[in-house]
Amino acid sequence: MFMTESVKIFCGDARNELKKITDESIDLIVTSPPYADQRKFSYGGVSPDKYVEWFMPVAAELRRVLKPTGTFVLNIKEKVQNGERHVYVLELILEMRKSGWLWTEEFIWHKKNCYPGKWPNRFRDAWERLLQFNKSRKFNMYQEEVMEPMGNWAKSRLKNLSETDKIRDPSKAGSGFGKNISHWLGREMSYPTNVLHLATECGNKNHSAAFPPALPRWFVRLFTRPGDVVLDPFMGSGTTLDVALELDRIAVGIDVNEDYCRAVMEKLSSRNVGLFASARML
Amino acid sequence: MFMTESVKIFCGDARNELKKITDESIDLIVTSPPYADQRKFSYGGVSPDKYVEWFMPVAAELRRVLKPTGTFVLNIKEKVQNGERHVYVLELILEMRKSGWLWTEEFIWHKKNCYPGKWPNRFRDAWERLLQFNKSRKFNMYQEEVMEPMGNWAKSRLKNLSETDKIRDPSKAGSGFGKNISHWLGREMSYPTNVLHLATECGNKNHSAAFPPALPRWFVRLFTRPGDVVLDPFMGSGTTLDVALELDRIAVGIDVNEDYCRAVMEKLSSRNVGLFASARML
DNA sequence: GTTCCGCATGAATCGATAG
DNA sequence: ACTATCGATTCATGCGGAA
Numbered sequence: 368m369f370m371t372e373s374v375k376i377f378c379g380d381a382r383n384e385l386k387k388i389t390d391e392s393i394d395l396i397v398t399s400p401p402y403a404d405q406r407k408f409s410y411g412g413v414s415p416d417k418y419v420e421w422f423m424p425v426a427a428e429l430r431r432v433l434k435p436t437g438t439f440v441l442n443i444k445e446k447v448q449n450g451e452r453h454v455y456v457l458e459l460i461l462e463m464r465k466s467g468w469l470w471t472e473e474f475i476w477h478k479k480n481c482y483p484g485k486w487p488n489r490f491r492d493a494w495e496r497l498l499q500f501n502k503s504r505k506f507n508m509y510q511e512e513v514m515e516p517m518g519n520w521a522k523s524r525l526k527n528l529s530e531t532d533k534i535r536d537p538s539k540a541g542s543g544f545g546k547n548i549s550h551w552l553g554r555e556m557s558y559p560t561n562v563l564h565l566a567t568e569c570g571n572k573n574h575s576a577a578f579p580p581a582l583p584r585w586f587v588r589l590f591t592r593p594g595d596v597v598l599d600p601f602m603g604s605g606t607t608l609d610v611a612l613e614l615d616r617i618a619v620g621i622d623v624n625e626d627y628c629r630a631v632m633e634k635l636s637s638r639n640v641g642l643f644a645s646a647r648m649l
Numbered sequence: 650m651f652m653t654e655s656v657k658i659f660c661g662d663a664r665n666e667l668k669k670i671t672d673e674s675i676d677l678i679v680t681s682p683p684y685a686d687q688r689k690f691s692y693g694g695v696s697p698d699k700y701v702e703w704f705m706p707v708a709a710e711l712r713r714v715l716k717p718t719g720t721f722v723l724n725i726k727e728k729v730q731n732g733e734r735h736v737y738v739l740e741l742i743l744e745m746r747k748s749g750w751l752w753t754e755e756f757i758w759h760k761k762n763c764y765p766g767k768w769p770n771r772f773r774d775a776w777e778r779l780l781q782f783n784k785s786r787k788f789n790m791y792q793e794e795v796m797e798p799m800g801n802w803a804k805s806r807l808k809n810l811s812e813t814d815k816i817r818d819p820s821k822a823g824s825g826f827g828k829n830i831s832h833w834l835g836r837e838m839s840y841p842t843n844v845l846h847l848a849t850e851c852g853n854k855n856h857s858a859a860f861p862p863a864l865p866r867w868f869v870r871l872f873t874r875p876g877d878v879v880l881d882p883f884m885g886s887g888t889t890l891d892v893a894l895e896l897d898r899i900a901v902g903i904d905v906n907e908d909y910c911r912a913v914m915e916k917l918s919s920r921n922v923g924l925f926a927s928a929r930m931l
Numbered sequence: 932g933t934t935c936c937g938c939a940t941g942a943a944t945c946g947a948t949a950g
Numbered sequence: 951a952c953t954a955t956c957g958a959t960t961c962a963t964g965c966g967g968a969a
Contacts, residue, residue, distance in 0.1 A: 450786040451751050457739040469733050475757055475776050477844050485840060488790055493842035494757050504732040508770055517961080557961065558767060560775030562759050687942045729944065764943045765960030773960080774943065848963060851941040859942070 373612060373640035377621045378628040378648045381600040384621045385428035387645075393432045393619070394507070394595035397586050397607050399442040399577035400425075415448060418455040419462055425600065426463050432598070436507045438590045439468070442476070442578055444495040450488065456496065463500060471506075472499040472561060476582065479566040497563070497582075512588040514556035583607040587614050605631035612638050655894060655922035659903045660910040663882040666903045666927070667710035675714045675901070676789070676877035679868050679889050681724035681859040682707075685737060691885075691906045697730060700737040701744055707882065708745050714880070718789045720872045721750070724758070724860060726777040732770065738778065745782060753788075754781040754843060758864065761848040779845070779864075794870040796838040858888045865889040869896055887913035894920050 377384035400422065401413060413421045429439055445456045464470055474497035481493040568579040583606060587597055593615040599607035602620035604627065611618040612635060622628050628648050636642060659666035683692040685700045695703045711721055727738045746752055756779035763775040850861045865888060869879055875897040881889035884902035886909065893900040894917060904910050914926055 451746075451753060452755060454743060454746065454752065457742060460739060461736060464733075464736065470736065471733060472771055473734060475759070475844075477757070477759065481842055487792075488786075488788070489754055489843070490792070490840055491842045493844045504770070506770070510769075510772070558772055560763055560773045561771075562757075562775045681942085684942050726942075728942085732945090760962095762941085762962035764941060765962085766943055766945085767959050768943090768945055771944075777942085849941070851939090851963070 372643050373617050374608065374635050374642045375619045376602075376608075376628055376632060376643070376648070377619075377645045378623070378625055379621070379645065380623050381621050382424050382428065384645070385425065385432060385600060388428075388432045388598075388619070390431055391434045392596060393598045394434055394437045394616075395587060395590045396429055396433060396437070396439040396598045396600070397442075397583045398440075398599045398601050399603070400601045402443065402446060415446065415453045415455050419459050422459060423462055423466065426468065427466060429598075429600065430466070430468060430502060433502055435503045436505065437502065438471075438506050438508075438586075439500040440474075440586050440590075441498040441500065442495060442582070443498065444492070447489070460498065467502070468500040469502070469504065470498065471501045473497070474499065474561045474563060476578075477562055477564045479564055481567070497586075507590060507592075509589060509592065510558055513559055513585055515559050517555045517557040577603050578606060580606050580610050584610045584614070587611055587616060591616055602631060603627060605634060608635060609638075612640060654925050655899050656890065656917055657901045657925045658884075658890075658910055658914060659901075659927045660905070660907055661903070661927065662905050663903050664706050664710065667707065667714060667882060669927075670710075670714045670880075670901070672713055673716045674878060675880045676716055676719045676898075677869060677872045678711055678715060678719070678721040678880045678882070679724075679865045680722075680881045680883050681885070682883045684726065685728055685735070687728070691909070697728065697735045697737050701741050704741060705744055705748065708750065709748060711880075711882065712748070712750060712784060715784055717785045718787065719784065720753075720788050720790075720868075721782040722756075722868050722872075723780040723782065724777060724864070725780065726774070729771070742780065749784070750782045751784070751786065752780065753783045755779070756781065756843045756845060758860075759844060759846045761846060762851075763849075779868075789872060789874075791871060791874065792840055795841055795867055797841055799837050799839040858886045860888060862888050862892050866892045866896070869893055869898060873898055884913060885909060887916060890917060891920075894922060 377387060433439060443456055443459075445453045447453070460470055476495045476497050478493050478495065481491050484491055563582070563585065565579060565581055583599075587607075587610055591597060591614075594617065596617045596619060597607065597611040598619040598621075599605075600621045602608055602622045605620060608618035608620045608631060618635075620631060622631070625648065628644070632642065632644055632648065659669060682704065683695065685697040686694050688694070715721060725738055725741075727735045729735070742752055758777045758779050760775050760777065763773050766773060845864070845867065847861055847863055850858065865881075869889075869892055873879060873896075876899065878899045878901060879889065879893035880901045880903075881887075882903045884890055884904045887902060890900035890902045890913060900917075902910075902913060904913070910926070914924065918924060
């Protein structure tokens with residue numbers, strides 16, 4: 368049996384660890400960096416006012432390691448400060464463009480079951496930004512991989528289904544964005560839009576997963592082929608890496624937290640693939 | 650019978666006509682200005698690169714006429730140029746903050762039926778921004794007015810929903826927009842989120858509206874009381890004014906296009922309320 | 932009266948063609 | 951090379967006519 372090195376984990380600060388990665392060797396970057404003033408426990412917290420300054424060196428390294436045909440997907444949402452939405456995400460987009468990134472698209476992640484709560488001056492926040500950046504206007508995109516079952520087709524077929532089937536909870540349907548009943552019905556599909564409907568997964572209490580697996584899975588399928596290389600420079604609980612391996616991609620992860628690194632190594636080792644980890648962890 | 654003057658229409662350029670409106674006399678501004686390079690026929694088109702420069706004088710006047718407790722809701726979406734999302738909307742937010750506006754919130758309008766099309770490098774655009782700006786951190790907000798029925802309600806009303814909703818997103822189907830909320834009193838209600846699901850109304854009108862009535866209706870209910878004053882400085886087909894009158898608010902509209910002004914006057918006059926129009930129209 | 936089916940209609944975007 | 955115009959692509963919705 369021939370086994371390639373399918374996982375690499377670097378344990379350390381992304382700004383340093385990224386330097387160990389070869390130029391133009393990554394096909395897709397999907398990450399959810401520590402939000403400003405969030406996750407203080409594991410990352411030390413970055414103040415909103417210095418967020419751009421903190422992130423730009425990372426963005427520069429990410430641009431270096433990304434292939435010209437590659438894509439960078441950044442999951443982020445600005446926090447509320449003094450009753451206002453902070454503008455560091457807007458400023459970050461402008462700065463990244465100035466440094467050469469193309470801001471190709473902004474997807475919306477609609478969180479179907481968002482965090483509960485009530486405030487006198489605002490409603491619950493049920494969406495996050497998924498910013499797509501590229502190095503070039505010609506990038507790889509495999510749209511057929513994320514097609515969804517189509518409305519009209521459902522119309523003609525639904526008549527023969529029972530009421531319970533119609534209102535069946537789509538979250539039980541497994542992969543995809545909660546609408547994938549294409550397995551048991553026809554094959555008429557349509558292309559998705561730039562709004563992604565996806566429930567957050569709240570059951571996991573060990574590690575606070577930044578996003579549910581279906582989110583990176585969608586982008587891995589859309590922007591890479593099997594054998595391509597997927598990087599998450601703030602891997603956290605390793606959702607992106609896990610999904611990449613599941614789809615036969617090569618996974619590279621970075622995290623400053625050693626406990627996270629070890630936990631991810633342990634989880635991924637069960638996938639029985641070649642695994643490399645930085646010296647600090649061993 | 651006591652009849653007040655319930656509608657005012659100014660026919661002319663917003664930058665000039667706004668000067669005729671008294672300081673701090675408006676409770677809510679809801680508008681969808683002509684997007685960059687769009688609607689050239691009726692508005693002459695504004696180039697993306699000059700959009701901020703064009704809009705800022707309007708924003709300044711809007712800030713002057715708004716009450717300290719009032720709210721400004723701006724519906725806008727950046728266009729694609731050279732394969733990138735243009736950044737004029739981001740720059741506009743930053744500029745408005747510099748001029749004193751508070752950027753309180755960004756709502757997402759999810760357009761369930763967005764424009765069709767297929768391209769090698771992007772999906773269909775299915776959302777627009779609804780930017781909430783305020784003059785002060787203390788503004789009027791009546792959250793109970795936009796509560797939605799939850800849970801089994803959707804189930805019992807499934808037969809009235811589109812087949813696409815059933816198959817794709819049964820849990821969120823029919824979020825209650827445009828429904829008579831009082832009709833559902835007694836059911837379990839919940840507060841909405843900052844994501845609004847709403848289809849555009851395309852075919853059925855003579856003059857196509859920028860947004861469906863349910864959109865301004867939601868904000869009028871949320872941010873004003875009966876008798877308050879609602880302004881749309883780019884009224885177009887007058888959807889905002891119509892909805893404001895329907896809810897017993899006072900409506901003020903501005904549009905540079907005389908045909909639109911006349912059509913709105915005609916439509917609103919059937920509501921049998923006091924009506925004022927600028928001299929140019931008479 | 933219902934339900935069903937066909938049809939027109941969009942704040943779009945890309946690539947090719949023309950000046 | 952750089953801008954302006956045009957055709958092709960595509961799908962949820964509501965309307966009207968038909969069964």
